[in-house]
Amino acid sequence: MPKGKKTTLNTIEKPATFGPDLDVGAFKRETSPWPPCTISTLPQDIIQRALSVGITKEKERAGTYFQIDHSAVLQAIRKTFRGKAEIMSTEEAIKKYHWAKDYWWKIVDANTDKFTTLAKSKWDQGYFIRVLEGQKITVPLQACLFISTENFNQNVHNLIIAEPNSEAQIITGCTVHPNVQNGLHVGISEFYVKKNAKLTFTMIHNWSQNFNVRPRTAALVDDDATFINNYMCMKPVKSLQMYPVAYCKGVNSRVRFNTILHGDQNSHLDVGSKVVLQGKGSRGEIIARAIASDNAQINARGLLVGEHEDSKAHLECRGLLLSDEASIHAIPELVGKVKGTELSHEAAVGKIAEEQVQYLMARGFSESEAESLIIRGFMDISIFGLPDALKRDIKRMIDVTIGGAL
Amino acid sequence: MLRIENLTVEIAGKRVLGGVNLEVPKGEIHVLLGPNGSGKTSLITSILGFPSCHILSGNIRFNGTDITTMPTDERVKLGIGVAFQNPPQIRGVKLGDVLRHLTKGKIDEVKLAGTTNIPVDFFGRNLNFGFSGGELKRTEILQLLAQRPDFAIFDEPDSGVDVENLEIIGKAINEFLKKRSGLLITHLGHILRYINADKAHVMFYGMIACSGKPTNIINRIMKKGYKWCERCPKVKRLR
Numbered sequence: 034m035p036k037g038k039k040t041t042l043n044t045i046e047k048p049a050t051f052g053p054d055l056d057v058g059a060f061k062r063e064t065s066p067w068p069p070c071t072i073s074t075l076p077q078d079i080i081q082r083a084l085s086v087g088i089t090k091e092k093e094r095a096g097t098y099f100q101i102d103h104s105a106v107l108q109a110i111r112k113t114f115r116g117k118a119e120i121m122s123t124e125e126a127i128k129k130y131h132w133a134k135d136y137w138w139k140i141v142d143a144n145t146d147k148f149t150t151l152a153k154s155k156w157d158q159g160y161f162i163r164v165l166e167g168q169k170i171t172v173p174l175q176a177c178l179f180i181s182t183e184n185f186n187q188n189v190h191n192l193i194i195a196e197p198n199s200e201a202q203i204i205t206g207c208t209v210h211p212n213v214q215n216g217l218h219v220g221i222s223e224f225y226v227k228k229n230a231k232l233t234f235t236m237i238h239n240w241s242q243n244f245n246v247r248p249r250t251a252a253l254v255d256d257d258a259t260f261i262n263n264y265m266c267m268k269p270v271k272s273l274q275m276y277p278v279a280y281c282k283g284v285n286s287r288v289r290f291n292t293i294l295h296g297d298q299n300s301h302l303d304v305g306s307k308v309v310l311q312g313k314g315s316r317g318e319i320i321a322r323a324i325a326s327d328n329a330q331i332n333a334r335g336l337l338v339g340e341h342e343d344s345k346a347h348l349e350c351r352g353l354l355l356s357d358e359a360s361i362h363a364i365p366e367l368v369g370k371v372k373g374t375e376l377s378h379e380a381a382v383g384k385i386a387e388e389q390v391q392y393l394m395a396r397g398f399s400e401s402e403a404e405s406l407i408i409r410g411f412m413d414i415s416i417f418g419l420p421d422a423l424k425r426d427i428k429r430m431i432d433v434t435i436g437g438a439l
Numbered sequence: 440m441l442r443i444e445n446l447t448v449e450i451a452g453k454r455v456l457g458g459v460n461l462e463v464p465k466g467e468i469h470v471l472l473g474p475n476g477s478g479k480t481s482l483i484t485s486i487l488g489f490p491s492c493h494i495l496s497g498n499i500r501f502n503g504t505d506i507t508t509m510p511t512d513e514r515v516k517l518g519i520g521v522a523f524q525n526p527p528q529i530r531g532v533k534l535g536d537v538l539r540h541l542t543k544g545k546i547d548e549v550k551l552a553g554t555t556n557i558p559v560d561f562f563g564r565n566l567n568f569g570f571s572g573g574e575l576k577r578t579e580i581l582q583l584l585a586q587r588p589d590f591a592i593f594d595e596p597d598s599g600v601d602v603e604n605l606e607i608i609g610k611a612i613n614e615f616l617k618k619r620s621g622l623l624i625t626h627l628g629h630i631l632r633y634i635n636a637d638k639a640h641v642m643f644y645g646m647i648a649c650s651g652k653p654t655n656i657i658n659r660i661m662k663k664g665y666k667w668c669e670r671c672p673k674v675k676r677l678r
Contacts, residue, residue: 351530388527391489394511395521396537396582410531410565 045154049146051332052274052303055245057151060186060217067104067181072097075106078211079179086206086237087426088177094204096120098160098176102185105158117168118201119161120176123192126161133161136192140223140251140280148219148247152188159189159220164199164230173202173423180218181210190221195230195258202420203232207246208239215243224252226260228283235263235423237430240270242298250277254286256312262288263417265427266302267295267434276334278307281315281344291417292321293427295434296329296359305334305364310344310374317346322412325352325359336366339374346375352382353411408435440465440590440620441486441519446497448485448645455481457645457677458497463590468616468634470653471624473642474665479624481645483521483592487511501590520588522579524595524624528567534578535562541585548585554614555581556607572599580608584615591621597630609633628657641668648674 048054072080072091079101083089091097091107095114098121099107105122119126127133143153160176180187195201207218218240226232240246254260260279279288290306308317323333335348352361365378385407393403412431414424441463448456455478463469473479485492486499488511498507506514538548549559555577567575576596583591596608612623613634623636631653639653641660648668649656659667668674 386527387490389529391487391491391511392523392527392529393532393537395487395515395523396541396586397512397515398540399512400510406532406536407529410529410533413531413565415531415563 044144044150045147047146047150049148049247049274051276051334052247053272053301055217055272057147057186057217060215061182061184062155062186064102064182064185067101067106070106072099072107079181082208082211082239083177083179083206085430086177086208086239087204087235087430088175088206094175095170095172096162096174098122098162099179100158100160100177100189101179101181102187103157114170114172117165118170118174119163119165120174121161122158123161123190124158126192133192136194136223136225138223140253141221141249145249149221149249151186152190152219152221152249155186155188156190157188159191161192162203163194164196164201164232166196167198169200170202173204176203176205178205178207178218178220179209180213180216182216183213184215185213186217186219188219192223193232193234194225195227195232197228197230200231201233202423203234204423205234205236206239207236209241209244213244214241217245217247220248220250222248222250224250224260226252226258227255229257230255231259233261233263233420233423235427236265238266238270238273239268240273242269243271245271246273246275248275248277250275252277252279252288254279254281254283254288256283257285258283259287260289261291261418262306263291263419263427264304265293265430266304267293267431269298269300270302271299272301274303276305276307278309279317280309281312281317283312283315285314286312287315288317289418290319290321291414293412293414293431294321294323294331294333295326296323296331297326298328300329302329303332303334305332305336307336307338308346309338309340310346311340313341313343315341315344319346319348319350320416321350323350323352323361324355324408324411325361326355327359328356329359331361332364333361334364334366335378336368337376337378338368338370339376340370342371342373344374348378350378350380351411353408354382354384355408405435440502441622442500443486444497444500446485446499447495448481449493449495450481450491455645456485459645459647461640461647463620463622465620467637468621468623470631470636470639470657471622471642472628472639472656472660477642478645479642480524480594482642483594483624486514486519486592487521488514515588518589519592520583520586520590521592522576522583522594522596524598526567526575526579528565530565530568532566533563534566537566537582538562538585541582546585551584552581554611555584556604557581573601573604576600577604577608580611584611589619591616591619592624593621594624595626596623598626605629606633628661631657643668643674644677646677648677
């Protein structure tokens with residue numbers, strides 16, 4: 034974990050290790066604030082875009098946070114779930130809880146690169162979600178980070194705490210107004226999954242062709258705790274670079290990263306997941322599926338670090354190329370630091386196997402039906418072990434995207 | 440029903456069929472025998488029209504229609520179906536999805552699965568992933584039963600299948616073929632205990648070397664092996 038350091042001015046110039054470099058000063062910081070409202074009173078085009086990233090009516094979720102540009106327009110927990118979970122802007126949480134500082138910039142280092150530095154110096158709220166001790170919430174909580182201003186720079190900092198013995202699902206959707214083409218979204222997320230807690234976090238992105246995205250995420254997983262992180266980006270984006278890390282610090286801690294990427298048009302995606310196994314009996318799993326069409330470039334990274342002799346993790350990355358101009362670079366890495374740690378990976382990149390298409394055509398599927406079936410199969414999320422309702426939602430989104438894009 | 444004339448085919452630059460003539464009349468079941476590499480499976484992929492099969496000469500007619508250059512899915516729509524010997528694994532595509540596509544709601548898939556001894560939980564499994572040899576054969580046959588082609592081709596349905604399942608498969612195929620026509624490829628002939636075939640053909644070097652009564656031909660081959668065939672003047676001539 035990073036040691037606490039003071040942010041220095043020169044890190045605002047420091048490029049990220051991966052992904053194309055950006056001039057962070059080229060984006061607008063000023064915009065007019067939005068008044069508080071409910072989801073149903075939002076303009077229809079915003080509601081539709083929010084729906085495309087899994088954000089739905091408040092009554093279908095245990096709690097909702099909705100931020101547009103700088104403004105937290107909605108932060109509400111449903112009555113039944115009060116006293117079980119909290120949801121508010123991080124600005125409010127920092128004011129309300131003096132201890133919130135103990136979780137703030139503790140596992141993500143503000144000096145990492147120009148984007149973390151930017152998020153520290155020009156911070157625009159973000160969500161605070163806390164599941165209280167011993168509470169098991171079956172209905173998901175949701176958070177939407179929305180950008181409605183062209184060429185805007187939004188820097189959110191999220192804090193998510195699952196207290197001991199708690200269990201919850203969170204769905205986060207990040208998207209832009211249909212009129213927004215350019216911009217930069219920086220999102221810092223710090224997750225704390227405490228003893229025997231289970232957190233399923235699903236993030237869905239839907240940007241626009243000229244938009245840039247730089248999330249910076251870290252999770253700390255305590256004894257007997259489980260953190261499941263699902264990430265999905267199926268729509269074009271100019272550049273997206275992220276490499277979230279989970280520290281399996283606790284005894285028997287569990288981490289799983291599931292990633293589905295579809296790069297099309299001129300998208301540049303540099304996306305990976307890291308798991309650091311520090312606790313006795315800690316386990317990690319990374320599963321990634323990447324589809325590249327048109328001119329998309331995808332770097333699919335993965336890193337497993339074994340620091341405890343009783344630890345085990347596996348990484349599986351599969352890439353499917355749908356165009357000769359697209360490319361997928363799978364970069365799986367294993368770092369064993371002690372004997373006894375068991376790390377493994379499998380990676381495969383290729384196009385649709387002709388043999389599979391012919392086989393399905395021999396069963397009466399047309400060529401395009403066969404290809405679509407194979408692509409859907411490639412994106413099969415049943416191996417992710419998601420809760421049923423969430424699985425249905427994500428499957429529906431994949432079907433819509435594949436149906437429209439291929 | 441199926442009439443193949445002088446079919447010569449190359450796959451990946453190698454001649455696999457050298458002038459095959461074969462006719463299966465409507466309502467008949469024919470057996471195709473032959474040693475490994477004699478061209479049996481190549482004949483099937485040629486009948487299906489896989490793009491890897493380059494037809495150098497000859498033609499294939501099905502119910503009077505020339506299908507020699509027709510795409511695979513159109514041939515299938517005319518009523519040709521195949522249970523494959525080595526089907527490919529397809530990640531994420533479920534057996535149940537394919538079955539539902541094939542039956543189009545007209546047949547109870549679960550009941551049908553029972554006739555091939557396939558448990559229902561197989562429906563949720565990825566196509567041909569982690570299936571045993573016998574399970575592969577049975578799911579292939581199950582898909583063909585769901586597809587209901589007028590002309591059914593079974594490529595070695597009996598290899599790698601245990602005795603109990605051989606009987607199940609044999610009876611299922613026999614029942615299915617009662618009102619249909621078919622071509623059955625078998626290496627060891629075990630399946631013929633359950634199926635009444637009308638005619639047998641022996642393939643050598645990418646050609647049909649001889650045709651005749653199934654029982655006669657099978658019994659000879661079972662007793663003496665294909666080595667015996669190699670000494671036959673008909674086979675020697677093909678060489």
